[in-house]
Amino acid sequence: MIRWDALSWRFIRVWRRNFVTFRRIWKVNFLTPLFEPVLFIAAFGLGFAGLVGEVRYGGEAFSYPAFLAPALIAAAVMNNAFFETTYASFVRMYYQKTFDAMLATPLSLEEIMVAEIVWSASKAAAAAAIMLGVLSLFGLMAWPQALWVLPLAFLGGIAFGAVGLFFTGIIPTIEMFNLPIFLFITPMFLFSGTFFPVSNLPLWAKPLALSFPLYHLVELCRLAGLGRSETVPLLSVGYLTVFAALFTMLALLFMRRRLIR
Amino acid sequence: MSSRESILEVSALRKIFRGRTAVDGVSFRVAPGECFGLLGPNGAGKTTTIRMLYGFSPPTSGTVRLFGMDLARDWRRIRARIGVCQQENTLDPDLTVEENLLVFAGYFAIGxxxxRARAAELLEFFALASRARARVMDLSGGMIRRLLLARALVNRPDLLILDEPTTGLDPQSRHQVWDRVEKLKASGLSAVLTTHYMEEAARLCDRLVIIDHGKILVEGRPGELILRHVGPQVVEIGGPDGALREYLQENALPHDDLGERILLYTAGDDGRVAAVRERFCLRRCTFRDATLEDVFLRLTGRELRE
Known part of the structure; x- marks a missing residue:
């Protein structure tokens, strides 16, 4: 049972709590999005690009680093949001009892959970902004439409944050997050058109890739950063929106079942 | 007591969880300015009851009314007016002492x-002002408990709910917490507290209930309960023999036989008790005033609860 009537703008106060905590450690948190793209572009641009040469994508030829860059942002969005609502939310819920304390105040469970998801999306969007800056320095982003990456990162962040919180609602122990990471995150990272176009996959594997939310985020980020895409953009936005809504509902449902006894 | 006079009204509260009845028809009322205690052994249903009082845990049946409002419907308005000090440490370890209060004040939409003004005042009151910028991780157990109390007061509540406020504290810290709670009480704050320290209950509570297996066994003022269920005095007789046991049986003297020890409950001026003193108290006898602990153990038994 989800109590929609208990959901209000008050969730912003929980978001603020995460923001205040984050400010204490933001310098460390921003190192990853700052240097990760540099490492990837260096490894793939210098080492790997020699093997592949140019990539044909959406009817055009791109250098491998240019092809890869938007996908790096999409993958970072996934990781930031998913790890925030799995490991970090689980620590807040189970070890720090943060939610128990909040539930003695005029906040509802629905507000706390929505705030967790929105926070994870904000963090993902902040990481995307930094990566966008770094990758632009390498000349790998087409401005100004590359700015579309930011709202896309937020939407993708909601989707991956929601699915992460859903796993937090059902997982018995923190060690077991290995399972959704191995079965869900890693295959998505590899097969969502991140490192090679999905059009290169054999016919039977394509529907699988198309069902991955990361695929749609990667494609949308490419549209923003490269000006090319292999999907129908509105369909991809629709898919991510439905995915986000569905898993937000499931997260609220299972977190209520888990916390309210 | 009419319902208009009570700040908290609990009626026929029941909680069944995973097929087990944790709270089984509990009813009580708390008047403004009163400190009300919930006593009971581990697993008696104290914390489950407390969690239903602030709307964390939905009751299976029964109602909770606070400040004349129904908790099921007006939970948000009610929670804005209560302060809850939970049993576990629910502080934010990543934040400083002061930030913990400020962030929590944010949950109540306090500007x-x-x-900041309230945080400064509360840190002063709980002797934490010098640690305002310390990390929660660096605090001692007593400081953590005081900060939890300070945090529960940040919204200036009309009712304070304390779930085992001194469990696990050293005697110095415990006395400091008692001292502060007494000061709050003197300022007119109403409180509900759970504890299994009888000394704490006797000292802080105006009225209390003893619960076991989810049911209220007795209700009353600490002094009244002692007189009603034990009597003013207790004689502890060590190494009792058969003759003593026979004598107690014959004279129908209220007592508990613990094997190695017999507790004899007495009004003090009983001729039969005087006889016990003369005939059986040659070696190991202690004469003392009865305490709430005697009441508690008489009513809930002496078996371990784990």
Whole structure:
């Protein structure tokens, strides 16, 4: 049972709590999005690009680093949001009892959970902004439409944050997050058109890739950063929106079942 | 007591969880300015009851009314007016002492300037002002408990709910917490507290209930309960023999036989008790005033609860 009537703008106060905590450690948190793209572009641009040469994508030829860059942002969005609502939310819920304390105040469970998801999306969007800056320095982003990456990162962040919180609602122990990471995150990272176009996959594997939310985020980020895409953009936005809504509902449902006894 | 006079009204509260009845028809009322205690052994249903009082845990049946409002419907308005000090440490370890209060004040929509003023005042009151910028991780157990109490007061509540406020504290810290709670009580704050320290209950509570297996066994003022269920005095007789046991049986003297020890409950001026003193108290006898602990153990038994 989800109590929609208990959901209000008050969730912003929980978001603020995460923001205040984050400010204490933001310098460390921003190192990853700052240097990760540099490492990837260096490894793939210098080492790997020699093997592949140019990539044909959406009817055009791109250098491998240019092809890869938007996908790096999409993958970072996934990781930031998913790890925030799995490991970090689980620590807040189970070890720090943060939610128990909040539930003695005029906040509802629905507000706390929505705030967790929105926070994870904000963090993902902040990481995307930094990566966008770094990758632009390498000349790998087409401005100004590359700015579309930011709202896309937020939407993708909601989707991956929601699915992460859903796993937090059902997982018995923190060690077991290995399972959704191995079965869900890693295959998505590899097969969502991140490192090679999905059009290169054999016919039977394509529907699988198309069902991955990361695929749609990667494609949308490419549209923003490269000006090319292999999907129908509105369909991809629709898919991510439905995915986000569905898993937000499931997260609220299972977190209520888990916390309210 | 009419319902208009009570700040908290609990009626026929039941909680069944995973097929087990944790709270089984509990009813009580708390008047404004009163400190009300919930006593009971581990697993008696104290914390489950407390969690239903602030709307964390939905009751299976029964109602909770606070400040004349129904908790099921007006939970948000009610929670804005209560302060809850939970049993576990629910502080934010990543934040400083002061930030913990400020962030918590935010949950109640208290403005930043007002929150700062209240935080300063509360840190002073709980002797934490010098640690305002310390990390929660660096605090001692007693400081953590005081900060939890300070945090529960940040919204200036009309009712304070304390779930085992001194469990696990050293005697110095415990006395400091008692001292502060007494000061709050003197200022007119109503409180509900759970504890299994009888000394704490006797000292802080105006009225209390003893619960076991989810049911209220007795209700009353600490002094009354002692007189009603034990009597003013207790004689502890060590190494009792058969003759003593026979004598107690014959004279129908109220007592508990613990094997190695017999507790004899007495009004003090009983001729039969005087006889016990003369005939059986040659070696190991202790004469003392009865305490709430005697009441508690008489009513809930002496078996371990784990």
């Amino acid at each position: 930043r300037r007002e929150a």
